[in-house]
Amino acid sequence: MLQPTILYSSETWPTLKSDERSLQTMEMRMLRMIAKVTRKNKVRxxxxxxxxxxxxxxxxxxVNRLRGYGHTMRRPMNYIGNKVENLEVKGKHKRGRPKLQWGHKVRANIKKYKxxxxxxxxxxxWREILKELTTRKG
Structure with a gap:
């Protein structure tokens, strides 16, 4: 019940490690409450x-991010999502490191999992590949 609510539209999130850590912390707190286990019980x-x-x-x-990517890639090339995927913005950039974008995260995931x-x-x-990713440890 909670995961669908928390993960609503997560296929579009370019999550940072700090975001993932916060979500994992919240998830473990909820699971501990469901299992009626406190940290004092010292259960891993x-x-x-x-x-x-x-x-x-x-x-x-x-998996949600890669599922959304697959859905976008199967759409026709004139689909707005595909146009945005291939868009190059011209002009000056702000100082500092550029913001993390969804496409960068997807490409990194594709490369990481080969x-x-x-x-x-x-x-x-594609569904079989994503199902395999959910069962993979690590």
Whole structure:
């Protein structure tokens, strides 16, 4: 009940590590409340996750982001999402490091998990790949 509410539109989030850490902290607090285990009981988070047979919120965000990417890639090239994906903004940039963008995060995930962009065109195969990502440890 809680994860769908928390993860609403997470396929568009370019999450920072600090965002993921905050979400994981909140998730573990909720799971501890559900399992009626306090930190004083000294039960490890991995044991709580294993006993409740859940997928971490970090993994769920990753899968949602890649699912949204696959959906966008299967749309026609004149679709606004595909136009924005290939958009190059001209002009001066602000000083400092540029803000993290959704496309950068998706490309990093594709590279990290050694995925093929062409697999997004086959909806069934892409779903199988995402299902495998949810069961993968680490």
């Amino acid at each position: 988070s991995t044991r709580i996750l294993g006993s409740l047979e859940g997928v971490t919120i970090k993994t769920k965000i990753l 995925l093929d962009k062409r697999d997004t065109m086959n909806n069934i195969k």
